[in-house]
Amino acid sequence: xxxxxxxxxxxxxxxxxxxxxxxxxxxxxxxxxxxxxxxxxxxxxxxxxxxxxxxxxxxxxxxxxxxxxxxxxxxxxxxxxxxxxxxxxxxxxxxxxxxxxxxxxxx
Amino acid sequence: xxxxxxxxxxxxxxxxxxxxxxxxxxxxxxxxxxxxxxxxxxxxxxxxxxxxxxxxxxxxxxxxxxxxxxxxxxxxxxxxxxxxxxxxxxxxxxxxxxxxxxxxxxxxxxxxxxxxxxxx
Numbered sequence: 378x379x380x381x382x383x384x385x386x387x388x389x390x391x392x393x394x395x396x397x398x399x400x401x402x403x404x405x406x407x408x409x410x411x412x413x414x415x416x417x418x419x420x421x422x423x424x425x426x427x428x429x430x431x432x433x434x435x436x437x438x439x440x441x442x443x444x445x446x447x448x449x450x451x452x453x454x455x456x457x458x459x460x461x462x463x464x465x466x467x468x469x470x471x472x473x474x475x476x477x478x479x480x481x482x483x484x
Numbered sequence: 485x486x487x488x489x490x491x492x493x494x495x496x497x498x499x500x501x502x503x504x505x506x507x508x509x510x511x512x513x514x515x516x517x518x519x520x521x522x523x524x525x526x527x528x529x530x531x532x533x534x535x536x537x538x539x540x541x542x543x544x545x546x547x548x549x550x551x552x553x554x555x556x557x558x559x560x561x562x563x564x565x566x567x568x569x570x571x572x573x574x575x576x577x578x579x580x581x582x583x584x585x586x587x588x589x590x591x592x593x594x595x596x597x598x599x600x601x602x603x604x
Binding site: 420423474 | 519528529530531534543545546579583584588589590591592594595596597
């Protein structure tokens, strides 16, 4: 099974800051990596698919990069509505697996 | 509008059973694999199960294999999760999810979730 490790587990940043979240896979997953945002009491929402493709309707301040085992989600200018938990997920093989999550708080 | 609506959650004793339903609308349900994902209170997302377009292929996480069964009724645009021999650690919000494309990929459509509580 592929293990997904996210870091940090939480962060606090100010509005306008550039925020970076990393995700590492336990084996090569090519670019089969997706990023989700989840707010309390809500279902997850896909932000980035296939490592770097922006889902329709998602603000352009979100971007993704990486391939193989190391991936990054970047928020170029943090906004108040970006307060949420972010998860990476691999869909390279079954069982699908998610990272442990990164909770982003606004200072 | 493309949407998924889950139902069937509730409180059940350890060892009991529940059947979750997920009704789809706004897209060609029969063309998509469908998945279940769960989230225990205060914890992360965990993939549970998937089924192919006609229900002939099913796959499960090791933690539920032999206890849970996924199925679908394309005439009713509904996917089910039959959960037997429930354990306290099955307590979670259960989401059904649809991949972006008929070939798979990220989950772009999620239901609102249904809460399953296993407790005596």
